[in-house]
Amino acid sequence: xxxxxxxxxxxLLRDAARGFLDQFAPLSVLRKNRDAGRDYAPELWAEMxxxxxxxxxxxxxxxxxxxxxxxxxxxxxxxxxxxxxSPFLSSAVIAANALxxxxxxxxxxxxxxxxxYALAIDEGAKHNPAAxxxxxxxxxxxxxxxxxxxxxxxxxSASRLLVLARTSGKPGDPLGLTLFDxxxxxxxxxxxxxxxxxxxxxxRIDFDSVxxxxxxxxxxxxxxxxxxxxxLRAGQAALAAELSGLSAGIxxxxxxxxxxxxxxxxxxxSFQALQHRAAHLFAEIEVTASAIAAAGRALDSxxxxxxxxxxxxxxxxxxxxxxxxxxxxxxxGGIGMTDDYDAGFFMKRARxxxxxxxxxxxxxxxxxxxxxx
Amino acid sequence: MSDPLENFRSEIADWIAANLPDxxxxxxxxxxxxxxxxxxxxxxxxxxxxxxxxCAERGLTCPRWPSExxxxxxxxxEEKALREEMTKAGAPSPLQSFGIWMLGPxxxxxxxxxxxxxxxxxxxxxxxxxxxxYSEPGAGSDLASVQTRAEDMGDHWLINGQKxxxxxxxxxxxxxxxxxxxxxxxxxxxxxxxLIDMQTPGVxxxxxxxxxxxxxxxxxxxxxxxxxxxxxxxGEQNRGWDVAKYLLTHEREMIGGxxxxxxSGxxxxxxxxxxxxxxxxxxxxxxxxMELEVDAMAFALTMERYKDMSEAGQGVGHAxxxxxxxxTELNKRRQExxxxxxxxxxxxxxxxxxxxxxxxxxNSIEGGTSEVMxxxxxxxxxxxxxx
Ligand SMILES: Cc1cc2nc3c(=O)[nH]c(=O)nc-3n(C[C@H](O)[C@H](O)[C@H](O)COP(=O)(O)OP(=O)(O)OC[C@H]3O[C@@H](n4cnc5c(N)ncnc54)[C@H](O)[C@@H]3O)c2cc1C
Numbered sequence: 063x064x065x066x067x068x069x070x071x072x073x074l075l076r077d078a079a080r081g082f083l084d085q086f087a088p089l090s091v092l093r094k095n096r097d098a099g100r101d102y103a104p105e106l107w108a109e110m111x112x113x114x115x116x117x118x119x120x121x122x123x124x125x126x127x128x129x130x131x132x133x134x135x136x137x138x139x140x141x142x143x144x145x146x147x148s149p150f151l152s153s154a155v156i157a158a159n160a161l162x163x164x165x166x167x168x169x170x171x172x173x174x175x176x177x178x179y180a181l182a183i184d185e186g187a188k189h190n191p192a193a194x195x196x197x198x199x200x201x202x203x204x205x206x207x208x209x210x211x212x213x214x215x216x217x218x219s220a221s222r223l224l225v226l227a228r229t230s231g232k233p234g235d236p237l238g239l240t241l242f243d244x245x246x247x248x249x250x251x252x253x254x255x256x257x258x259x260x261x262x263x264x265x266r267i268d269f270d271s272v273x274x275x276x277x278x279x280x281x282x283x284x285x286x287x288x289x290x291x292x293x294l295r296a297g298q299a300a301l302a303a304e305l306s307g308l309s310a311g312i313x314x315x316x317x318x319x320x321x322x323x324x325x326x327x328x329x330x331x332s333f334q335a336l337q338h339r340a341a342h343l344f345a346e347i348e349v350t351a352s353a354i355a356a357a358g359r360a361l362d363s364x365x366x367x368x369x370x371x372x373x374x375x376x377x378x379x380x381x382x383x384x385x386x387x388x389x390x391x392x393x394x395g396g397i398g399m400t401d402d403y404d405a406g407f408f409m410k411r412a413r414x415x416x417x418x419x420x421x422x423x424x425x426x427x428x429x430x431x432x433x434x435x
Numbered sequence: 436m437s438d439p440l441e442n443f444r445s446e447i448a449d450w451i452a453a454n455l456p457d458x459x460x461x462x463x464x465x466x467x468x469x470x471x472x473x474x475x476x477x478x479x480x481x482x483x484x485x486x487x488x489x490c491a492e493r494g495l496t497c498p499r500w501p502s503e504x505x506x507x508x509x510x511x512x513e514e515k516a517l518r519e520e521m522t523k524a525g526a527p528s529p530l531q532s533f534g535i536w537m538l539g540p541x542x543x544x545x546x547x548x549x550x551x552x553x554x555x556x557x558x559x560x561x562x563x564x565x566x567x568x569y570s571e572p573g574a575g576s577d578l579a580s581v582q583t584r585a586e587d588m589g590d591h592w593l594i595n596g597q598k599x600x601x602x603x604x605x606x607x608x609x610x611x612x613x614x615x616x617x618x619x620x621x622x623x624x625x626x627x628x629x630l631i632d633m634q635t636p637g638v639x640x641x642x643x644x645x646x647x648x649x650x651x652x653x654x655x656x657x658x659x660x661x662x663x664x665x666x667x668x669x670g671e672q673n674r675g676w677d678v679a680k681y682l683l684t685h686e687r688e689m690i691g692g693x694x695x696x697x698x699s700g701x702x703x704x705x706x707x708x709x710x711x712x713x714x715x716x717x718x719x720x721x722x723x724x725m726e727l728e729v730d731a732m733a734f735a736l737t738m739e740r741y742k743d744m745s746e747a748g749q750g751v752g753h754a755x756x757x758x759x760x761x762x763t764e765l766n767k768r769r770q771e772x773x774x775x776x777x778x779x780x781x782x783x784x785x786x787x788x789x790x791x792x793x794x795x796x797x798n799s800i801e802g803g804t805s806e807v808m809x810x811x812x813x814x815x816x817x818x819x820x821x822x
Contacts, residue, residue: 326580395576399796413774422719
């Protein structure tokens with residue numbers, strides 16, 4: 063495996079991303095978007111695309127920058143620090159990776175930022191692709207999809223959807239699933255936005271006899287999980303990276319407060335009770351950062367065998383973010399509970415990130431299994 | 436042989452059956468269904484008003500308080516039987532308030548007969564709603580450094596200063612506040628515990644929104660507020676710290692125990708029962724839930740044991756800090772497990788649980804933070820050296 067430290071190019075990428083996000087997508091932007099009832103700023107996404115972020119995983123032959131998973135992780139981490147909202151994960155990471163193998167015509171539009179994607183898998187409250195029930199019944203040369211999907215990230219704003227549907231077998235079977243690439247405006251598709259706690263775009267989507275042709279199928283019929291796997295793994299790793307950046311973001315804010323707030327005539331950061339916990343949090347964040355780097359490297363060098371490290375990263379990042387936001391709010395005292403202060407935004411996003419694409423239990427079980435447990 | 440406690444139990448069960456309005460039966464308690472009372476209270480239904488009136492008349496809003504002030508005069512055993520029968524009947528709490536949880540106990544201990552007669556019946560009847568004016572921008576955990584000033588003007592006190600995080604100040608009729616009456620004394624010795632009507636000219640409030648979306652928090656400003664001296668100070672002038680501390684032990688037990696909903700009868704299984712089948716088969720979640728349930732049961736028993744001990748005259752003293760610490764940390768864990776169990780369903784504001792989850796994070800801050808509780812345990816209970 064390559065070195066786990068940032069290469070020179072990666073350091074440049076990280077610095078550039080941080081500079082850009084601090085200037086154009088600081089936390090105040092999330093607040094503004096929320097107050098305006100907007101999920102993200104399309105102008106910001108256009109700029110990100112301009113810098114090559116939308117094409118981070120798109121081959122150069124399709125107009126992408128093809129920077130790889132570790133680079134995508136670095137961008138995600140930096141976005142996590144300021145909770146910058148964009149379709150980056152759904153489109154640039156998940157969809158681009160799911161469509162790469164089939165050299166889809168849509169890759170170029172992903173890279174340019176024109177087309178955004180959402181991934182519609184889950185039908186219940188927990189991430190579980192194999193549990194997919196939504197039937198895609200054969201109809202002449204094509205299929206008809208009827209049913210519903212829930213908690214579809216970027217589902218309300220995406221122009222296209224990757225939909226996992228059942229073409230044979232029964233819910234729970236990992237086989238018998240097919241991945242479809244469908245225009246979000248297609249007849250019979252009804253999108254219902256969810257008021258998500260992190261003020262981002264999530265939606266429920268109803269399918270009422272939605273038409274799909276053989277051309278809409280990604281990969282092979284009845285083997286949709288295989289087609290989806292690269293996208294899912296990449297998404298999990300990038301989401302873990304985002305959570306890792308989020309942990310660093312709330313932690314930096316908290317350390318700043320510890321140095322500033324006075325009680326009992328001292329800065330509260332001088333109390334050992336808080337020092338040790340801040341130091342512990344630092345340790346957790348560092349340990350998680352290594353898992354994030356390793357997942358990115360593994361996906362870049364040997365994607366087919368990367369799942370354990372990806373799940374390790376997601377499991378760790380979920381728990382670390384949970385700790386970081388709890389400690390963050392707690393160490394701020396009353397002010398941390400106010401909406402005027404930004405700490406709560408981290409808490410809400412961390413909870414959403416904990417569930418999306420598999421929770422701690424889901425990923426810890428994958429790690430355990432790989433260790434023979 | 437008839438056991439007096441069993442007699443009481445069957446009597447009170449009959450009374451509940453006869454008086455509890457049907458439409459309140461078994462309705463879960465939420466922010467929206469709680470009855471807070473007060474001059475401006477708008478009852479959510481006739482049934483809510485009726486239930487409060489009937490319970491107040493029978494002394495059931497404050498079962499342990501003396502009956503001369505509208506309490507029930509019940510023993511600890513009777514109160515427990517009452518609570519159990521109320522739970523069995525699916526009865527909501529008729530009234531909740533800072534008057535019941537905090538001010539009342541402090542007045543019962545430190546108040547003059549006139550102060551008790553003037554304030555306690557209005558609390559038990561739900562006529563006056565109180566808020567707590569302790570915290571200030573510069574005085575949170577370090578509460579004794581409050582700066583709000585009360586100057587002696589002969590027949591009245593002149594109050595100037597600012598309070599913060601005053602829960603429900605905008606809805607309250609009166610405030611019990613810590614004010615500095617002697618600026619030259621050491622910081623713990625110049626504070627008085629004062630009762631102030633929120634309608635006095637010069638008192639203003641401004642709401643602060645919480646991360647859970649609700650806005651029960653306020654800033655409270657005192658700008659040349661004149662408080663008539665008669666009955667204004669509870670306990671001795673300049674010795675308000677003693678009253679404040681006593682009140683805090685009650686507040687802490689309340690937040691640590693009942694306030695967390697741990698003993699409210701909703702077990703984790705009941706709450707998780709409505710979820711997707713199979714959720715609890717997830718081994719990680721199941722292990723967390725089981726561990727929590729074990730801890731919650733043991734904690735509920737600890738509450739009982741401590742109450743029994745104080746009933747028997749074996750004061751629990753500073754160990755109440757442990758109840759606050761443990762109970763609130765437990766409640767935060769419980770809310771976390773409930774969120775996990777509901778998965779993505781809980782991430783929608785409209786589902787409701789997220790607001791409770793976010794609100795629970797304040798349990799370990801309000802009424803003294805977990806860190807301050809651990810300090811109290813270390814210094815006062817374990818008597819570990821300060822330096
Ligand atoms: C929901 C809610 C409702 C509230 N309602 C009321 C109310 O009605 N009336 C009222 O008067 N107040 C109320 N409060 C205020 C509450 O009591 C204070 O927030 C609390 O005492 C902490 O003070 P602070 O916010 O100033 O935090 P700080 O005191 O600034 O504390 C910041 C952090 O430093 C830590 N810290 C401070 N000192 C030490 C130390 N010596 N050792 C180790 N750690 C330390 C704290 O534990 C905390 O983690 C409420 C608070 C909340 C969150």
